[in-house]
Amino acid sequence: MEAAEQAIVRRTRLRIGMFVGLAIGALLLLAGGISYGLLVHSQETQIQRELRWGTEHGTIAGPPACSWIFRYDGTTVRTGTNPPPPGFPLGDALHTVAVTRTTETTTVARNGTTYHVRTEARDDGVVQAVFDARFQLSDRRHLLLAFSLAAAAGLLAAMLTGVLVGRRAVAPLAEALTRQRRFVADASHELRTPIAQVHTRAQLIARRARSDGTATNLDDLERLIGTTRRLGEIVDDLLLSARLAAAPADRRPDPPVDLTSLIRTTVAAEAERAAERQVTLTLDTPAAPLPVPGVESALRRVVGELLTNALAHTPAGGRIDVTLRSADDVAEIVIADTGKGFDQADARRIFDRFHRGAGSGDRRFGLGLALLQEVVTSHHGTIEAEGRTGWGARFTVRLPMTEATSIAGRASRIRNLRIWQLDAGTR
Incomplete structure (x- = not known):
């Protein structure tokens, strides 16, 4: 970033x-x-x-x-x-x-x-x-005073000189980071189209092989399709990371994102897959919209990735609970599952790039949870993970709400408090 x-x-x-x-x-x-x-x-x-x-x-x-x-x-x-x-x-x-x-x-x-x-x-x-x-x-006292003043002035001058020297010394590093971001964005953008074409052609070949009855190498075609899909996901991750790392002057302001609508849509898209895996998927959101400032595609990726991760690690008969609530000017997204879980000692390491803990063989490759943390952090939020081996995992994302939503929420709480006080006085 x-x-x-x-x-x-x-x-x-x-x-x-x-x-x-x-x-x-x-x-x-x-x-x-x-x-x-x-x-x-x-x-x-x-x-x-x-x-x-x-x-x-x-x-x-x-x-x-x-x-x-x-x-x-x-x-x-x-x-x-x-x-x-x-x-x-x-x-x-x-x-x-x-x-x-x-x-x-x-x-x-x-x-x-x-x-x-x-x-x-x-x-x-x-x-x-x-x-x-x-x-x-x-x-002696006069000498000490003179040396103290000289040392203070010399130290200040030396620090200013050091800052100037440091600015010149670090300038190549800053330029290299900028060039790296540009290269990642350009390379990812150039790779996106050919990967999508290969993925589409592999799907067409597999479809024709099934219809013609000549599917001698259908397994290899399926593996090719899966590989190209994962390559596309990695490119999407890189593009998203490059967009988040762009300078604020280069980024156009995005309208507020309605988390209520976003989470409902994302959960609905995963409902069929959850049913196929015989996993119970529940959703608890407020009735009113809950807007937060940010990039809609990035936040949708956060919720989608956490749901995908939960489905991948929850066996048949398990349960995934998705909850959206607001408290103290912060929107909180909680995705809890009853799957394999993980050792709490690895709670921080799972956000490392390309980290693959024990039992992660069926997880997709890519930036994964590290990118999620980058997305949430870029939105001035936090993401936490809690888990126990064999007892499931719980991911909590907290995002600051828009100022208008915060004011409305505070007014609603005050109004509810006044109503409760009036009811109490009536009783």
Whole structure:
């Protein structure tokens, strides 16, 4: 279908754009991470260098408001002219180094910033250097913000570029799908006439053979007729699929389809065959027309195929119930039989193209149920299958009704509710 193919093309373009964008975004993040790591490493190295210089020479070259030197002679702690921040100096570190004579470095998060502290034993006592890294932290935040903005802008630009690249990359695929649809439609149309001619001539030959009494190869003729009939059905399937796949601009709007009339006609056409097979065929439809938007031939094919499938799998003495009803602005077609059924695990697989499950030897070849699903989906509907082996099968088709029918249905339900309320009030 055109809509499904366009959705696939759009998803492919989007995925290519996302992959390109993510790849470039990942490279930007990697570059940003490496740059950030190098900045942090260089800052930490510089801070430790300043602290070592401070403990050795009693001064730090950094801003006075961000560095402090404390001296401890075993009894008192001397500070410089710069007032220390709250919580400094670290008395425990001074006492520990005074006893152990080992250098101690630590990091303290306090007062909304991070302090780097180096406590080292000297000849005249213990020296403690404190460095406030607030400016370094600010540089890191600014770098992160800049990289985040650059990464976001780069990611967006990369995704847009990826979408453009994806559009160019997927264009041949879209063109190939269009050519494929045209080829299927053209080839099917060209094959339809010769297949019909072969089928007709095979029927004439078989009829003459029967009338002349020279039917020595009548079985072969019957098989030829059956084969040409199946070929014609396959061509019809392909033509229907090509019509459904046509672009909306190429499709002429069809009038609403009356499901009530369509189902009655289709069931009546199968009544004789059901009687020959000794299968009871029942029909339950509303009295009023039930119009839905769509292609009449396609919807007729859906009902006909489901009935054919039910007759093919229902033995003599069985029953097929066809029901048409409307609920919540949706027309629902239910075809249930008491035939062979199928394993519920295969409920989805039976809609695969050319799928032939167990016991399907008498089913015709072709697109079959896969085409039915395509038809229903193209009409914005759904089709479901339920079954149990040996207990029959049940197919449910739901199609959206026309807006006028939906409004009429809602008005009828409201009117019936009001009548019921009046009757209840009278009682």
